[in-house]
Amino acid sequence: MNIKFILPVLLFVAALGLSSSAEAACVTERCYLSGMDKDSEVMWDFMCTSGRNSGRWTRIKVPSCWETQGFGNYYYGWEEPFGSDETGYYRHRFKADGSWRGSHVDIVFEGVMTDTEVRLNGRLVGPVHEGGFYRFRYDISDRLKYEAENVLEVKVTKCPADSSIYRAERQTDFWLFGGIYRPVYLEIKPDIHFVDMAVDARADGTLRVRPCLSGAGSGAEVSVYVETLDGNRVSASVTGRGEEVISTVVEGVVPWSHERPQLYRVVAELHDKGGLRHRITDKIGFRTVEYRAGDGFYLNGRRIIFKGVNRHCFWPESGRTLSRDISLGDARLIKEMNMNAVRMSHYPPDKEFLEICDSIGLLVIDELCGWQKKYDTAPARRLVREVVERDRNHPSIVMWANGNEGGWNTGVDDDYRIYDLQERFVMHPWERFRGTDTKHYPDYNYVVNSTIYDRDIYFPTEFMHGIFDGGAAASLSDFWDVMMKHRAPAGGFLWALLDEGLVRADRNDSIDCRFDLAPDGILGPYRQKEGSFYAVRQIWSPVRVTTRTLPEGADVTVAVENDYMFTDLSECGFTYELADVSRQPGGSYTATVALRGQVAAPQCAPGERRMLPLGLPAGWDSHDMLRLTVTSPQGAEVYTYSWPIGTGNRLQKRLLGSFTAQRPEITEDDTHVCVFHAGNRYTFDRSTGRLDSVVTPRGHFSLTGVPKIATSGNDCSGLNCYRDGDSYCVEPRYDDGRWMRWVFAPGEPVRLDYSFSVHGEADFIGLGLDYPEDKIIDMEWVGEGPYRVWKNRMEGTAFGCHRKTYNNTVTGESWLYPEFKGYHADCRAVTVNTTEGSVTFIPSRPGLFFQMLRPQAPRHDGNGYTTAGFPDTSFGFMHAIAPVGTKFQHPSQLGPSGQKNMQLNYVPYSGSLWMILQND
Template sequence: SMPDTDVKINGKKAGSKHQGGFYRFSYNITDLLRYGKKNLFEVTVKKESENASVNLAERRADYWNFGGIIRPVFLEIKPADHFERIAIDAQADGSFRALAFLGNAVSGNLSVKTEIIDSSGKKIIENTSHIRKGSDNTTTSLNIASPKLWTAETPNLYTAQFSLLSENGTILHRTTEKFGFRTIEVRESDGLYINNVRVNIRGVNRHSFRPETGRTLDRAKNYEDVRLMKEMNMNSVRLSHYPADPEFLEACDELGLYVMNELGGWHGKYDTPTGVKLVKSLVTRDVNHPSVIWWSNGNEKGWNTELDGEFHKWDIQKRPVLHPQGNFGGFETMHYRSYGESQEYMRKPEIWMPTEFLHGLYDGGHGAGLYDYWEVMRKHPRSIGGFLWVLADEGVKRVDQGGRIDNQGNFGADGIVGPHHEKEGSFFTIKEVWSPIQIMNKKIDRNFDGNFRIENRYDFTNMQEVTFNWEQVAFPTMENSKSKVSVINQGRIKGSDIAPQSEGTMKINMPKFADNVNGLFVSVTDKFGHELWRWSWRIDQPAPIEPNKQGQLPTIAENQDEIRVNSSGKSYVFSKKTGYLTEVSTNGKKISFANGPKFIGARRADRSLDQFYNHDDPTAKSMDRTYREFDELGVLDSISVYAEGNAVKVNVQYKLGNMTSSNWIISPDGTLSLDYAYYFDGVVDLMGIKFDYPEEKMVSKKWLGDGPYRVWQNRLHGTTYDVWETEYNDPIPGETFTYPEFKGYFANCTWMELKTEEGTISISNETPDSYIGVYQPRDGRDALLYTLPESGISLLNVIPAVRNKVNATDLIGPSSQPKWVNGEKKGRLVFRFN
């Protein structure tokens, strides 16, 4: 309950006031009850604590502050002689030790019978230990030969059943505890070892939250959170900034996640007397969960160092204790370091494991930059991974405001998923980058022999335990875009013998690619049936669109301002002043695709402009979030039109600017082809050509290319080459949660079909290593990530990276840097309008 609680039974205090909102507490009310009569149970909860340190630790924090009872209340009935708590230490060598604490000192000859039961219900071993008279505890020790070990990859659980027996063997009280055999070892300047194996941490921070219920979650919701993390191939979670429900830890035990279990304290800390009580509550409740690997004492200097030793008083396993954002316990956990500074931290002697990094905001952070960070982190001898910030948006459903989701501006809009777990693009980037099986073949051609280069990045799992599914497919062309992807051949094969943390080659015996096969899918599923990732390859570069050259020669009409070419009901108008395509119509009906090709180039302002900032201007900081479009200073040099064969050509030449030429071909069937060229010399974040089309007339898009999510220069992972389709949408980041977004930059597009209110615009892209831009991504209302120039419908050679909430793009790795371009760029597009 949040955070001060007084309990009365029949008007009398059950005990002292409890202070601390995230911790289990109890009272023995035996002497306050009226047996055989109705009893009055009163609970008073105060939203603000009378203890200033509790408010500092729990309520002066960067998250929603609620009041009231947030977790279940139980009425427990126990016999006079009973178990109060049990602490288990089960090691990887099969040794088992349990401390059983009773509710009071015993006066008779009592004993504890301990039985170990495996997951199938079979009893493995039992033992009986006697309790000395006057004692309130006993220790049981056992040894099991070759137990199945617990790890995040192999979450093997056992059950320990404890029976408190009277002198004649009568069961007085019985309780059970689930546990796992596993050993934790921190090796100085080396890493974290689970069961004698060094592990990499692929983690995320998590708050307990749902829009409708705040921090109150049922069992199903807790399990849902864990399954969501496992779907992203994560193996760890930090319980920032307070302990979670016990059901969440049960899910981590059963499904497999390493847990950092945290004492409250955002930036403020509990005073020592209060903290001592809360550490005991935290540890004694969660001590037996095998998933709990670390205790963390507060967050970002919200630690009371006088409490560091308290954790081991109650933890029989003596787990490592950390200070998130601090250097303590052999771990350097500093938050939000730049790519370069992270490498500096790795040179320190301590184990590098940032407990927060790549701070999300809207569509930034998380997956953006992760590949660069992860390649450095996983390879460095003192780095073991880290924890992204944060799992989900914390938006409250405001019933007082029409049910809108309130993320408190940008404060709660930093999740990998939305408030109802809507999956954003970074979700799939993380899933691919953190897949424990990695297929390293970048390209596959028609002569592919079936040999795949593979890295097994599991810590404990041989690749023989996973399954590969493959499909040879035929993708539809732009001409038959209504067709579905056809599966020509398919198969399934168990993985080959590649040990964990090693690499090798695996051959899949598949037929040679038939002439109609132009794509390959390979997916990998783990031993639990969960797909790790689905890779795709385009086998050949798509064949150029061949317009129908048979038919009537297009007609040409000219005046002093324009050239009009008519062909098979299509009409195209070109300006003699700019050389741009200015009008398109089909059968007399206008399609507002026009004003191009225009060169577009932009660069983000950088920090070298600091000396010119007016730091008293609240908008000054936004300068490095603004992408300034370069002026196109070029002018038309010449434009000509002529017939050649059965086609008409319009050739446009430019001078004194970036655009150098645009050469159009209008075929007898009305197909419009464009060969263009531009020149650029300099540093650029966004570069290509664009056309205008009114966004308000857009209906949907369908494309063959990487999808279904847009990409950024530093977030190219997480998409699959396939046929995708999305309806038009324009969600406001942090306020509306429709995914995947319609607008943005889309990689490896072979063709794209834009359905509009006026008709269909089909674009075949014959330009290698390019992106099709569909307008520009929308930022949140506060424009904290980017302000991009309007780019309409574009074909781009360079797209921007996206920053995170803390660091601008220049600070988050090689993939996030602007491009240095020098020379001419050429491209080819083919258009059809219907």
Template sequence: AAQVFAEGLNAGTTVHVSILDSKGKGVATTSAKGSNGVVLKTSVANAAQWTSETPNLYKAVVTLKNGTKTIYQTNEKFGFRTIEVRRGDGIYVNGLQVKMKGVNRHVWWPETGRSVNPQIDLADVQLIKEMNMNAVRCSHYPPDKAFLEYCDSLGLYVINELAGWQKAYSTKAGEPLVEEMVKRDLNHPSIIFWANGNEGGTNKALDDVFTKWDFSGRPVIHPHHRPGNHFGGIDCNHYEDYYSTKKILEDSLIYMPTEFLHSQDDGGAGAAMSDFWELHWGAKRSGGGFLWALVDEAIVRTDYNNVLDANGLNANDGIVGPYRQKEGSFFALKEVFSPVKIRMENLPQIFDGRIDVENRFHFTDLSQVSFQWALVNYRKPWDALAGYTVEKRGVTTSPSVAPGAKGTVQVQLPADYKAYDALILAAMGPDKKEIYKWTWKVKPAEALLSGVVFSSDSTASVAETDTTYLLWGGQNSLVLDKRTGLLLSTKNAAGDNLSFRNGPVLVQGDATLTGSRRFKEGKSEVVEFTYSGALKWVRWKMQGNGWADMDYEYELNGSYPFAGVSFSYPQNFVLGVKWLGKGPYRQWKNRLQGTPVNVWQNLYNNTHTSYNPIVYPEFKGYYGEVSWMEFSTVEGKFYVASKDTGLYVRLFDFYGLSGARPHPELPVGNISFL
């Protein structure tokens, strides 16, 4: 059905509506005598339905005729879809329950503030889709029509919101604003909710005004930040923690927070989102939710040498930067929200090519998703480039797995697959764009060090004074302090002393040196320190080729956020690092997603997320699953490697939030191996 508003028509004027499909083919027509608010009805056989996964659009061509003469013509795109709130149950589109993987979007660009162009609108929709999201809240005002048109054509569910923040309009002021917004935007199939204000800015007398002007009768919601303000069967309460979220989801209302996990600086957004999303995905009465927010709102200050100014911490709350620079949470969310869910963390020792998969699409069978695999070898520290080389690749037959069901992807690997470093599996959606790419190491950690750490037939040497041990092998030497058990200095014959020292210091527990000794182990020289307390012993072994092994044993009882040892190095001496491990963005304990194992390299920077100057990825942080790391410094290069799994390297001091103490607090020292 269509409702046409026209004024000043002659008695003989008729309204004709033709409906065209995406190829321009006419699929239905209808007409009626012209009058203001005339309703025309017709039917379309086997209409292709609109959803965020299948954004099928039709065009309505509306013509005013006086007899056979056309006096006016216009057209507008629309889609066929239903939206239904089933109280105590969930949100349904076209009869199927859906959950919003959403984000709040402020309209913003650094040079123009809240004035943007269609190219920026399109880029924002594409960014949201790239994160595997399916929804956006237009906070806190209706967007330009171009943005809604892109949501229609690319597929995003939209909350369209009455302009305002935390103060409600009077009924007299609000009624014409609601009428204008609804009339302008009601034909967009992407809009599934109207939002009546925000966080206390709701005049409940306006609820019926939305319904009055919306011919399709979309639901109205009340975004709010105080419990007890649910409306229409949906609770939108903002910023609940994990445990209160769980409690609300176990109650009788549908819970769809219209703001949560505030993305200030490098917090929120992807941090903790994996836990939150698994909670929402598994809860019957969850409607999903909307993260705050998409973009850091920094403005170019032409009065201050064009610096980017976000008013302190007031507007550094985006998943992407002001110029849409992708922060670490962007990639974490891309994995968390992937509609192709793969939980396998490590490749089984005996691998038959079967990978368990869950289909988290709402409307798409996995037979419409394509899968490609590759066997790769990682580059070495001294290679000019980072990354890997693809040695073999193939295509996997896509399994038929219905939405919400689980199945198996069968990868047909060659018999010699264990000769390669890693397996990569990429999933491509029906639109041929990447959904996500998973990486699993094939070789064990020690084998990945082949060609990096060499054994040696050469003989190492040792010298001892009253206070030190001097170990050397090949071109390298190190000095250990007998009185403390700590590394004093290291040196390569071709360079000056390296300032990597003052370790190992145990990051948890105490340690009191009780003794030391030196002895030979084959052609290597060993110095061992013994301790009382949590640290039991530390053993340094110098090989004849210059590689020094450090092993240690400790014992802790209780619960600790991390364990390991630290050293120190002057931060201003560092030029950059290259490493085989997770990256290129740092990880948090509650944001491990979106960081595949690869060979990465970062130049040193001292950026604080979202603050000027903006540099991504951030250099300082925790980096996981490290096999080796090359430090480039003003004193030369040095290397750290481990044949153990699960090694995290901490680089210097860093913070997730401005003014907040890190939790857990950072380890002692400034370079840690955890």
């Protein structure tokens, strides 16, 4: 079979303008034997020895994880015994071009799990490679048949023979796969060639290059120069002899940072025996990363505050075999959350992901595998070299992690600097090490104590565990406020980016997140956005608008903080929108933009605060809502802040509208009171105070129950019913100070007045009614949305008009977002559409939370920390709501907003709630 793809390294021959075949022969060719990603359709012969579809030769896509192609068995990490005897046998035929004679040819594997034995034309090409997350290569120059068919055979053993590799890579908290899961290709170089080069490019233009050569004589010279990515030189050539380090200063470079990821190309040329022998290139960024003991990490002289997340390489249908599109999508989602960093837990990523981090601007911690057990020194030493030599020139990488949570071999901590010319900091995630404290999953009290007493640089490399709908952004604001007061802060990394849910062919293609082990992402398996996605985006916005309530008056200003590292806010864009809310009878709520305008961007350096005049026109406060959109210097939306205008009385009156209702009629007997109002009949039970039934012209409407005070018993001793002018009032009687009254008045919807007090602490505070869940179609409302909130995750919503259809989503177990059930903040009006008609509630006061049903608890929430408290009602209006925890912490361990609620200064909770039934 002919080789499928032939690509010059970095696709750079044309850019160099090589005009002769002699010069063209001086570059590296890359010839793919496999496909390039999960979407490629390159097939090899294959046989798996056990499990599904085993014991016979067939065909398989390469690259792929063989489990996702229907072979072998599924295993998840440490949770179950892993002693797989699966072995995969691969066979592939290809022709080698005759022009390669006399060249150096390597076969390169970007990643194989796990032990890999390679034969070409029946002969072993080298020792078995051990280690599943690393690039490795063999010299096959003397084993190729040129202009003839070659037979490549690869034996892959899923279970490592080396016990330390087994412990480091297979006794883990992630899915275990087998197979050639990253690309395979040939690299063809001249016989005298660069093996590689290490680069150290500093923010001041200092450049050092250390070449590694093969076949070169003692008189070989290496020249180096720098150019822009479009081929314009920015430096003269500098020459050195052999493998000596070449140093120069490039004037006028733009430093690389995550905010301005300026890249250049370094070109190295090898001259030997009178001519150009080999030319290689690499993309680089000029930046300086420093570790300052007892202080922090610095990039180009500015303190680094990591706003980061942990990422696994994963896709539901292909396991660890990805594509550039997936990697680019993940990086963009991380940036969209206003994050600036990503930790490559718990192994090195696909090289494309690092290239993308270089180009769009993300700070990276690159990590050797070793989940909680370390490699023995011999394999660790070899694998450290493989990681560093592959990744060392990426400007996005700012430090190395030598394993995870106990998986570090301290004997190789200093090996990184052997291969890394930049000598980046080496850290141990979870450990107090070399002046850093990266403790995983600290509770709030730990963070407070660290801030008060500790002098080590503090940045938890895993915190706020995002299982189900807990953690992630829940209590992040509380933690972040304290963390930023630390004497040596460096930020932190949330766990984790995505739910690692695998499509199981043996379970009708259902998605398996392995109980409570892998549904811990801010995103779903297919990158569906949870509520925490938007909350993190607000909390970590580099332009923080901290004004919570709009001031009255003509000259509206809001407080802004610049949380960038390098960008002045004068480089950003600010625009406003004023909008009006309306609703046609029987229609949806609509927000219509009335005015748009530009806001003059303020001069505000990083770390500074300003009051920003919005320059709103006269009469701005006659509108219902304001949006302020901030854009980055590159034009991307940073965040859109939104506010309701005024207390809501004007909006409330407009939404209530004109209401036709005559003087209510009453019928009663010893057991019930019936009130006829606006064409509807309301029946109350005299003994229980319960609203027993509602009948509309369309028929029965199943809204029932005593309006339940969510924090106390609902025992009622009866009803007080009386006329108040033309109105009729129904008051359930309580003996504990609670007061409630239904008011049926001419020209007004039904109104429920209430007042109550709460004694002690409570998960939630409010009142509600019952309605059958199976009759609910959707809800539409004016308020914060569309995502639900928790007491300790109020961020990430937008004030406006929202609508969502009923779902029974359990976050992390199903992924139809936003979730229908839950608490919805600052609800000014809500309409619930049902099979029996619709009911609209309009509260008399702003700031209440609308409770829609009670979310189903996750099946595997063993400790209950992420199952927040809810009243036993269908529709509720809450003055206070419950917080949510994380996988490892109860909400009470997560700081101020994770605590229970209490009544403030003896003032009862009170208000009114209008209810409108629509049965058209």
